[in-house]
Amino acid sequence: MFSGVTVSCFLLSYLIVLAMEASRFFGKLPGRNLLLMCMLAAGFLAHSLFLIDQFTSRDSGNTQLLANWFQWSVLAAWGLALAYLVLTVRNANGAFGLFLVPLILALIGLGLLQRDSVPFNAETTVSVWRVIHGVSLLVGTMFICFGAAFGIMYLIQSWRLKNKRKSRSPLRLPTLEFLQSMNRLSLCATAVALTVGFLSGVILNASQGGQIAWFSSGILTTGALFVWSLVASTIELAARGSLGGRRSAYLVLANFVFLLLVLGIVLFSSHGQQERVAEFTEPLLNQLSAQEVGS
Amino acid sequence: MQWSMVGWSHHRTPVEVREQLAFSNQQIGDALQKLTKQFPNLEAVLLSTCNRVELYCAAASADQLPTPNFLGQFLSEYRGVDYSEVESQVTALSGEDTIRHLFTVAASLDSMVLGEAQILSQVKAAYETACEGDFASTQMHQAFQRATMVAKRVSNETEIHKRRVSIPSVAVSEIASEFFESFEDKRILLIGAGEMGTETLRYLIDHGANRVCVVNRSLERAEQLSRELGATAAAWEELYRHLVESDLVVSTTGASQPIVTLEDFRAARAQKAPRAVLILDLAVPRDFEPRVSELSDVYLFTVDDLQEVCDRNIQARRDEWPKAKRIVEEEMRRFLDESAHRGSGATIKQLREQAERIKSEELNRLLGKLEARGLKQEVERELEMSFDRLVNKLLHPPLKSLRENANSSQHANLLEALRRLFQLRD
Numbered sequence: 237m238f239s240g241v242t243v244s245c246f247l248l249s250y251l252i253v254l255a256m257e258a259s260r261f262f263g264k265l266p267g268r269n270l271l272l273m274c275m276l277a278a279g280f281l282a283h284s285l286f287l288i289d290q291f292t293s294r295d296s297g298n299t300q301l302l303a304n305w306f307q308w309s310v311l312a313a314w315g316l317a318l319a320y321l322v323l324t325v326r327n328a329n330g331a332f333g334l335f336l337v338p339l340i341l342a343l344i345g346l347g348l349l350q351r352d353s354v355p356f357n358a359e360t361t362v363s364v365w366r367v368i369h370g371v372s373l374l375v376g377t378m379f380i381c382f383g384a385a386f387g388i389m390y391l392i393q394s395w396r397l398k399n400k401r402k403s404r405s406p407l408r409l410p411t412l413e414f415l416q417s418m419n420r421l422s423l424c425a426t427a428v429a430l431t432v433g434f435l436s437g438v439i440l441n442a443s444q445g446g447q448i449a450w451f452s453s454g455i456l457t458t459g460a461l462f463v464w465s466l467v468a469s470t471i472e473l474a475a476r477g478s479l480g481g482r483r484s485a486y487l488v489l490a491n492f493v494f495l496l497l498v499l500g501i502v503l504f505s506s507h508g509q510q511e512r513v514a515e516f517t518e519p520l521l522n523q524l525s526a527q528e529v530g531s
Numbered sequence: 532m533q534w535s536m537v538g539w540s541h542h543r544t545p546v547e548v549r550e551q552l553a554f555s556n557q558q559i560g561d562a563l564q565k566l567t568k569q570f571p572n573l574e575a576v577l578l579s580t581c582n583r584v585e586l587y588c589a590a591a592s593a594d595q596l597p598t599p600n601f602l603g604q605f606l607s608e609y610r611g612v613d614y615s616e617v618e619s620q621v622t623a624l625s626g627e628d629t630i631r632h633l634f635t636v637a638a639s640l641d642s643m644v645l646g647e648a649q650i651l652s653q654v655k656a657a658y659e660t661a662c663e664g665d666f667a668s669t670q671m672h673q674a675f676q677r678a679t680m681v682a683k684r685v686s687n688e689t690e691i692h693k694r695r696v697s698i699p700s701v702a703v704s705e706i707a708s709e710f711f712e713s714f715e716d717k718r719i720l721l722i723g724a725g726e727m728g729t730e731t732l733r734y735l736i737d738h739g740a741n742r743v744c745v746v747n748r749s750l751e752r753a754e755q756l757s758r759e760l761g762a763t764a765a766a767w768e769e770l771y772r773h774l775v776e777s778d779l780v781v782s783t784t785g786a787s788q789p790i791v792t793l794e795d796f797r798a799a800r801a802q803k804a805p806r807a808v809l810i811l812d813l814a815v816p817r818d819f820e821p822r823v824s825e826l827s828d829v830y831l832f833t834v835d836d837l838q839e840v841c842d843r844n845i846q847a848r849r850d851e852w853p854k855a856k857r858i859v860e861e862e863m864r865r866f867l868d869e870s871a872h873r874g875s876g877a878t879i880k881q882l883r884e885q886a887e888r889i890k891s892e893e894l895n896r897l898l899g900k901l902e903a904r905g906l907k908q909e910v911e912r913e914l915e916m917s918f919d920r921l922v923n924k925l926l927h928p929p930l931k932s933l934r935e936n937a938n939s940s941q942h943a944n945l946l947e948a949l950r951r952l953f954q955l956r957d
Contacts, residue, residue, distance in 0.1 A: 397830050412710045474804075482827065
């Protein structure tokens, strides 16, 4: 439907938005906020149209939601872009983009790197549990990335206030209280999303007769991330107070580091994908069969 | 229109003298009453604040306007001050300088603290007092209404009012607001009952703070202050307990030694879950040991830190001054042009009325004579049109010159010449 919209369209918009956000270091520029908002909205629209095309076009061969890592990453980037757009509309002077856009770009970059990777297991993609599993892990990832951006913002703002640098900098960041509430939201939402993801994974495996190896590196690290997110959210919720300090920021950053490890391991494992060994064995078997027929 | 201003301000007059020259509201009404009794065609507004006493006067012609010397003497003598003692400090302005000064004052560009917001309401109050006593009429209405508009333009189009310059306001608007989204649910602790701390607390309460605790060495004083501010009071012995439970601490005791040491504060914090706290130490000497800021999640700001922000903001306001001054100049020109147009409008109207009257008299006289000889209606119309054309052609050159010189300094002279040559009287 929107096959003319490519990754380059929104990638370029986000790069321009990032450049405009970076220009905040050089002081005030008239009309910057309006231009930035327009460019962000244009990028987000292109991003949305691209995803609609991905999920509806039969040409792509993937009519299922989240058929491969590429779609998964681009959708995660879309979620972050949506959050960024909402925050910018609420507070056009806040430099959210400096922290969120690099993560959006990184997720799109990850998707492009994985564009030709093996799609997720076709037998499970039709399962509702598989959709819940995929979407909840996707939401968890989005919240972890979101939290990382706000965790870094908190630490920078905290450092600036501690060293009385705030008034001298042209960069405007939200209040510590707002940043902490975002960190807290990220920690709690991540824990919920990963819990749903983990439980749906268990049900998915059970519904398929336990085909998935529980001790594969992908599952083990995802499980560790799940347990850690529960611990982190419990620590956060246990400590009350309007300003809990830098603890929340460190927790969300630890979440992000964990996520990077998990993504690294999962992407290089066959978790969720058709068995990679089949890629090598099937042509060999076909060749042998052809030789047998010939002889 | 003739304008003049006589007065004393913080620029040339020390506070001791300004205090002696200051007028109360009642005295303003009384003084203006006396002045306008002597000069019935005078419009006058008297502005009296802690930084200035200024009398603005307007009259249709120079002879209706008192001399600056008279006005200065009138003001000083009314307040019982020997004029010879303050004569050297008086500021006397006339013509467009008066309007420029009024706009500059209203826009807070002449204030001791550049950009302070209070002066505009004081200017408005002075104008209203003059209106109530019927001492201000058309000219003053226009001048003061325009002054208010200029002040609003300066406020909207420059950043001269945007940055705070007093320590309590900077503490709340620029420092505490970087920490908290709102003050409503925050625990705020005021240590000591110093003036600066109390003022800061008032700002916080204005911004929604409602969980305030006052700790003072004298519990009685703490209770008295807490009653005034709608807060709670606590004994001095409970200082550390409140300290570790607060989100924001404002400290202004008169202690000669720090009342909170790093060791004690660390020990008190260790007993509670870690939380961030903003401390505004406004006392001199300081109430908190500087090393307290080494603690994680403790943000300590002293008077010097806040003063630094104030100084930067004052400089930022000064940087906006040329832009604001341009607005004042622009509006002053516009006001004077409009004023000149209004002045010439009345004269032109008078001139036309006079010409019309003469024309009608002459025409009627002629028609009366011609009617006896059997004048036709068509001829009567022709005559009337001819007289109209004659009047218009005669008046066209002087009125054209007046219009062409509307924005020049010649305008007032031309207008005066026109009035004299055609013997126009009010």
